[in-house]
Amino acid sequence: MLELSCNARRGSFHLQIECRLASEWTVIFGPSGAGKSTLLRLIAGLDLTGPALADPARPESARVVLDGRPLTESARNLWLKPGHRQTSMVAQQPALFPHLTVAANIAYGINQLDHASRTARVEEMLELVDGQGLIARRSQDLSGGEAQRVALARALAPRPRLLLLDEPFSALDGAASDALLVRLQAWAIEHHVQTVMATHDATDALATAAEVALLHEGRLAALGPAAEVLDTERDRLQRRLAGR
């Protein structure tokens, strides 16, 4: 269960959200500029958050609670560091460390494990993303699709409690993306990893989500079962087209 409450401004953009995401797999759906990435970064503790009083990026108020554990609570000046949130994130840009091999990239977040466990985990994650042949490659030599697979494997390796996906398969073709999404969903459910995926693609939302949060200009327009929310959105778009 992920509880969110946020009131933050960045320039002219205003993110104002209050919701509870109870489903193990939630899709945040909305057009570009709706605030999807900003919301995910807030949850991850990357943006609009910080312990320093002088931090100019601080939101007016923010509260992020994962399974009853507060990650951010501005009222108490609590801002857990990104690495202390049991949260992983995969963004559109894979952001692999270019000077490291694929194996070293995936192992980066599990350096507390012994060597044998680390190697086994790296192989397991590469198998999950169908990237077994990539293990010894240099990350800067990978194609866009390969890099996204490796980025996903790296994010999953620490077995996070919460997985945030920000249009993570944009470089993969439709069939490969669907296949990976199905495998990932099965893995996440098996390992009890709550997943929040941001997308502007309605097919992604329909294909996977039990729950969809519809975001518009920094505000939550709807939250509920995928078909229901997408029907509402379709009606809204039809009304808008008819009104022209």
Place this chain on the structure above:
Amino acid sequence: MERTSAEPKDLHFVFASNERPTQFALSLPLPGNPSQTHYSYPMDWQALALTLKLATVTTAILLAVAVPLAALLVLGRSRWLAALEALAALPLVLPPTVLGFFLLVLLGTRTAFGRGLTAVLGHPLAFSFGGLVVGSVIYSLPFAVQPLVAGFAAIDSSLVDAARLLGASPVRLTKTLLVPLARRSLVAAAVLSFLHTMGEFGVVLMLGGDIPGATRTLSIVLYNQVENFDYAAANRTAAILLAMSAIALAAIYLGGRPRGGRRA
């Protein structure tokens, strides 16, 4: 000036403008014209060795200080860090003599701090090699910090975010990500610090004076040579400083230049 024998055995007193003997010298033939000789200092190997030692020690300390400082300036979010950054850049615009004077007063026996330090070390830090190292580290700090800040800041922020999400502490992030990805900036910081220390004069003179083997560096030697109108020796000393700077900078720029040019 009277001509002297080209034999290097001949020793002469060289008189400065105040008519006091200041230095023994050997007369050496000028390069390219064996018949022409000139009152001249011998090559001051001791000063060269001391200068290289000072530059090496200073560079090592500077890198150890500047890497974490630059990482803090780049990774930190507090507005107060702007004050720290300004402080670290201050020696760029501060006249070296001013810095040297402040350090001379601070490290000498006029202040409680200086007296305490003297009691601990058994001698005043001013007018010693240790004092020169302190002065050089402060004076060359911006030459180490600024290339590193530029190098660290140029690293894609999504890489830093990824490392933070994977639980990297600031120390690990610096060690495993910032430093390897900003290797060129690290080399530039080291070379600039080294060269800047080699050529520093005002701080050295104020804080160290001119003690052979302890505080007399090549730039002090050069000053003495010019003051004594010994331009041949001054030429040689200046040429050494110039050559070292030119070679090191050429190496940096050649290493940093993309194959095929910058617009390739």
